[in-house]
């Protein structure tokens with residue numbers, strides 16, 4: 680992977696992470712309360728937990744350095760990979 684491809688891959692990951700947050704928030708509030716209204720509160724709670732776990736698993740699997748594959752940690756705006764030192768943004 681070239682430096683250019685790594686930075687592009689990181690930019691795509693950042694965009695995916697923003698979409699994932701938006702989708703998760705939408706599903707948590709709108710989806711879970713709709714399910715709760717229709718099927719009962721217990722199913723609404725289950726939906727919320729499933730969405731939350733699904734979001735965390737997605738971020739855990741996707742939020743990795745494009746060069747070395749190590750998890751990037753909680754910080755959203757990273758300039759370098761904390762493990763291999765690869766530059767992630769211009």
Ligand SMILES: [Zn+2]
Nearest residue numbers: 744747760763
């Ligand atoms: Zn790395």
